[in-house]
Amino acid sequence: MPDKEKKTGTNISRRSFLKGVGTGTVAATVAPSVLIGSEKETEAQAGDAVASATIQLNINGKPYQVEVEARTTLLTVLRDGMDTSGKNIDLTGAKLICDRGECGGCTVMVDGKTVYACMMLAMDAQDTQITTVEGLADGDDLHPIQEAFIQHDALMCGFCTPGFVVSSAALLSENTKPTLEEIKVGLSGNTCRCGTYPFIFDAVKSASKKM
Amino acid sequence: MEKFSYVNATSLEQVATLLSDSRWGEVMLIAGGTDLLAELKEYIETPKTLINLKTLPGMDGIKADAAGLTIGALTTVADIAKHPTIRHHYTVLAEAAGSIATPQIRNVGTLGGNLCQRPRCWYYRDETTNCLKKGGDICFAVDGLSKYHAILGGDPVYIVHPSDLAPALIALGASVKIVGPEGEKTMPLEDFFTLPAANPFRENVLQPNEIVVEVQVPPAKPNTKSFYLKAREKGAPDFALASVAAVFEMNGKTCVAASIVLGGVAPAPWRSKEAEAVLTGKMINETVSKQAGADAVKNAQPLNDNAYKVTLTQNLVSRAAMMATS
Numbered sequence: 001m002p003d004k005e006k007k008t009g010t011n012i013s014r015r016s017f018l019k020g021v022g023t024g025t026v027a028a029t030v031a032p033s034v035l036i037g038s039e040k041e042t043e044a045q046a047g048d049a050v051a052s053a054t055i056q057l058n059i060n061g062k063p064y065q066v067e068v069e070a071r072t073t074l075l076t077v078l079r080d081g082m083d084t085s086g087k088n089i090d091l092t093g094a095k096l097i098c099d100r101g102e103c104g105g106c107t108v109m110v111d112g113k114t115v116y117a118c119m120m121l122a123m124d125a126q127d128t129q130i131t132t133v134e135g136l137a138d139g140d141d142l143h144p145i146q147e148a149f150i151q152h153d154a155l156m157c158g159f160c161t162p163g164f165v166v167s168s169a170a171l172l173s174e175n176t177k178p179t180l181e182e183i184k185v186g187l188s189g190n191t192c193r194c195g196t197y198p199f200i201f202d203a204v205k206s207a208s209k210k211m
Numbered sequence: 212m213e214k215f216s217y218v219n220a221t222s223l224e225q226v227a228t229l230l231s232d233s234r235w236g237e238v239m240l241i242a243g244g245t246d247l248l249a250e251l252k253e254y255i256e257t258p259k260t261l262i263n264l265k266t267l268p269g270m271d272g273i274k275a276d277a278a279g280l281t282i283g284a285l286t287t288v289a290d291i292a293k294h295p296t297i298r299h300h301y302t303v304l305a306e307a308a309g310s311i312a313t314p315q316i317r318n319v320g321t322l323g324g325n326l327c328q329r330p331r332c333w334y335y336r337d338e339t340t341n342c343l344k345k346g347g348d349i350c351f352a353v354d355g356l357s358k359y360h361a362i363l364g365g366d367p368v369y370i371v372h373p374s375d376l377a378p379a380l381i382a383l384g385a386s387v388k389i390v391g392p393e394g395e396k397t398m399p400l401e402d403f404f405t406l407p408a409a410n411p412f413r414e415n416v417l418q419p420n421e422i423v424v425e426v427q428v429p430p431a432k433p434n435t436k437s438f439y440l441k442a443r444e445k446g447a448p449d450f451a452l453a454s455v456a457a458v459f460e461m462n463g464k465t466c467v468a469a470s471i472v473l474g475g476v477a478p479a480p481w482r483s484k485e486a487e488a489v490l491t492g493k494m495i496n497e498t499v500s501k502q503a504g505a506d507a508v509k510n511a512q513p514l515n516d517n518a519y520k521v522t523l524t525q526n527l528v529s530r531a532a533m534m535a536t537s
Contacts, residue, residue: 048218048219049216049217049218049260050216050217050218051214051215051216051217053217069214070214070215070216070217070261071212071213071214071215071251073248099252100249100252101245101248101249101315101316104313104315107315110318113289113318114314114315114318115315115318115319116245116315116316119244119245119248119249119316119319120244120248120319121217121241121244121248123217123263124241124244124263124265167314167315170314185314186314188313188314188447188448189312189313189314189315189316189448190313191447
């Protein structure tokens with residue numbers, strides 16, 4: 001591998017620019033076919049461009065140091081990420097379903113607002129407060145919306161439920177007494193293929209009485 | 212997604228320089244990322260570097276005063292939808308913003324990103340299809356599946372522009388501020404968008420090293436009524452099959468001035484001068500509003516699967532005109 005780098009004329013600064021990337025990527029990035037005219041300028045000016053970095057994410061009130069590639073999504077970190085001490089983050093409540101920001105299964109809150117974790121880069125979630133479905137309960141005390149989902153049997157297969165619970169909690173924190181229409185709009189970014197919507201709407205209504 | 216590197220923007224000059232020193236598509240900009248990440252995941256775009264614009268100071272926020280509205284490019288769609296002045300005086304814009312996608316997307320999607328988003332055409336979004344828009348020879352919608360494609364201004368690429376904010380802002384007479392290596396310039400938002408006949412590869416006149424920084428909207432005139440009507444395939448969040456952004460200056464039931472801009476039916480937001488001509492200076496009634504709808508689509512040339520859009524658009528324009536009288 002070092003021989004190949006010498007042949008393509010790359011030097012130490014090029015390597016430090018790519019520090020932290022696997023050697024396979026170094027080889028691919030410096031392969032002659034992608035060495036184009038502007039390579040030198042990009043290298044010099046993008047001094048602070050990073051292919052990967054160790055970042056801090058604040059999830060459910062706890063700081064996590066994680067090493068991520070620039071392309072790693074927040075959802076990937078939550079579900080499959082590992083902190084720098086080697087411990088799995090293992091917050092698998094947010095689900096990977098469509099992976100295109102359409103189904104809502106991966107909904108989490110960033111600074112109190114719902115986002116699709118599959119459509120947000122982990123690096124973009126730095127300096128924010130992230131709340132996942134795991135962070136809603138206070139110890140053994142469930143969030144009112146979680147209790148309401150149980151009482152109203154607001155799920156069938158349950159796969160979309162964490163996303164719906166997070167969206168419902170965010171809706172109720174902004175609007176404690178939503179109308180049915182406001183509930184529908186508030187939950188319009190989540191999809192339930194079992195069709196339990198009426199029960200979900202009932203659950204939000206009943207939780208709103210306790211907010 | 213392919214691997215890329217990521218850099219936080221520190222100034223507009225730095226962004227313009229990074230863009231100038233790279234080839235088209237090699238360095239791309241990310242704000243909300245809801246459109247870009249979908250393109251990266253489908254390998255439609257494979258940039259080497261992403262510049263994070265969210266670290267630029269002073270580019271988000273809405274200023275509403277006697278001079279009108281100034282909206283920074285990083286302002287989220289959700290913030291536009293719920294802004295009290297916009298809801299009250301620029302209703303068409305608040306309605307358009309509220310109609311976009313889902314709460315999760317409105318919370319992160321930005322004004323600049325909404326204006327610069329790429330088409331939703333299924334041929335364009337398919338990694339393996341090398342269509343005319345991506346440098347190939349054919350717009351596959353012409354002989355292929357064209358249910359969601361253009362009925363106006365298509366030739367030779369029949370995509371529709373997916374933005375909801377753009378028709379509303381154009382109907383309000385907005386202009387856009389752009390920064391490039393040579394400094395800043397402002398142009399009418401209407402002139403920002405281009406048709407495929409002028410450039411089949413892009414949807415706007417933005418140069419590879421330029422960036423949208425702000426949109427300005429002139430003050431709302433008194434006695435103005437405005438509406439955004441959007442037809443979707445289902446009740447669920449979606450892009451428009453057809454939409455109408457309509458701004459009327461009324462004197463009783465007489466229309467003093469009208470701006471009618473169509474979305475979802477052409478490769479760029481489509482100003483209907485024909486409908487405006489029918490409505491301007493007239494007492495609006497059912498006959499006049501029907502004529503406005505008919506004239507809005509008189510030059511429409513539907514493809515195999517989208518003739519329904521002609522009727523849909525016609526009725527939306529008529530309905531908007533009737534709403535101005537109530």
